[in-house]
């Protein structure tokens with residue numbers, strides 16, 4: 001049975017998810033579809049987005065728009081175009097992200113630029129443009145996917161951890177600015193997940209298996225109406241948050257570095 005309410009030919013609530021072709025983004029797309037949200041799905045891989053759209057439409061009667069796009073390109077124009085095209089987005093999920101797991105001596109500068117453009121620049125511009133749009137509407141949620149890595153420096157994964165420190169700090173701050181307009185921004189600090197993230201980050205070391213992204217997507221959905229600017233998901237993340245306040249940074253970074261080398 002479906003409970004999707006149609007207004008002026010459009011479904012009532014819509015979520016935009018970046019990085020939806022796989023991993024956590026795909027899990028979030030399925031979760032929000034199951035809760036009656038229409039979807040706008042963005043990532044570079046058109047085929048994977050089409051596959052996901054077909055799969056979701058077999059189960060749920062919702063609208064799904066796929067937008068194959070590289071978010072490291074022309075993000076200011078892109079975000080304006082999106083907002084001019086839709087009047088009923090309620091939730092933005094900045095999920096697309098990438099890592100580089102190696103000594104800074106071996107980072108490719110082109111990849112490094114992409115990491116900054118995706119993890120920091122695209123997330124910031126989308127958050128900013130959606131903040132204005134949501135303020136006008138009097139409601140909105142900005143969900144920025146961060147990491148346990150935001151809480152500490154990480155040797156051999158330096159720029160990724162630093163980018164996530166930015167994501168959590170930025171999101172916490174804008175939440176304080178926006179809550180008076182019934183617009184909330186939440187950074188979700190997530191634990192390791194069982195996705196292809198490590199493969200894409202070219203991580204050589206073998207780490208313990210991570211959490212199922214479907215379980216994490218479920219937790220994000222359940223907590224998306226929290227008014228806090230930062231949510232730590234999972235016991236390991238909560239413990240790491242505690243340790244990051246108790247232990248010296250040099251010790252934590254050394255422990256992480258020894259696992260990644």
Ligand SMILES: NC(=O)c1ccc[n+]([C@@H]2O[C@H](COP(=O)([O-])OP(=O)(O)OC[C@H]3O[C@@H](n4cnc5c(N)ncnc54)[C@H](OP(=O)(O)O)[C@@H]3O)[C@@H](O)[C@H]2O)c1
Nearest residue numbers: 019021022023024043044045070071097147192193195197
């Ligand atoms: N996996 C973990 O252990 C872990 C832990 C904590 C936090 N996180 C965070 O969780 C989020 C999702 O990670 P994941 O594990 O699902 O990673 P993933 O499996 O590598 O997926 C990354 C997603 O981002 C998209 N993407 C990458 N570059 C893009 C670009 N330039 N433009 C548009 N889309 C792009 C990819 O799609 P295309 O290739 O089709 O573009 C893919 O859908 C990230 O922000 C990550 O930092 C991950």
